[in-house]
Amino acid sequence: NAGVTQTPKFRILKIGQSMTLQCTQDMNHNYMYWYRQDPGMGLKLIYYSVGAGITDKGEVPNGYNVSRSTTEDFPLRLELAAPSQTSVYFCASSYPGTDSNQPQHFGDGTRLSIL
């Protein structure tokens, strides 16, 4: 299994540009998440999905959109890039299991700079 795969690994955007961060997992996990991590800080939840066709806002959703058309893919869209969105973005997935929580599996991250 490749696990959670994120593309691209690095990207520089100009203010006002748009882009999509790709995330795919091959573990048949139901739950998928997008986090941002600013330098020296913790993880902030942007959006999450409990299954195909279902998405919900996390702690910091403004300026972002997501979709979940398949179990495997969970892309994150930035419509009008702003300098405040400069960050490292991590996608994660987990399988809820039958009767207990399960750990999250993270991708390698996308390092995004907006200038």
Place this chain on the structure above:
Amino acid sequence: GENVEQHPSTLSVQEGDSAVIKCTYSDSASNYFPWYKQELGKRPQLIIDIRSNVGEKKDQRIAVTLNKTAKHFSLHITETQPEDSAVYFCAAIEGGSYIPTFGRGTSLIVHP
């Protein structure tokens, strides 16, 4: 909602010493507590976890303890090595929510 506090924010130890990181949580419904290690420039990776029906769990040099009454759980690393240097995050998850609340992280520095 759940609130997780993690201390200390920075921990500096000599190689061979023990390191302890403590987290407290607020929601008594939380029942799953994972710990993640994040090396510089890398992704967070699970190193150990504990569920509310267990008080302690060990994996070689790493152990986690849980005190449900006091609502705190701790990560213990013995015989620290330079490769243990990283940021460690604790998390708490309420049963059935599957949305973890993370602590702010502890930067562990192990000096050779």
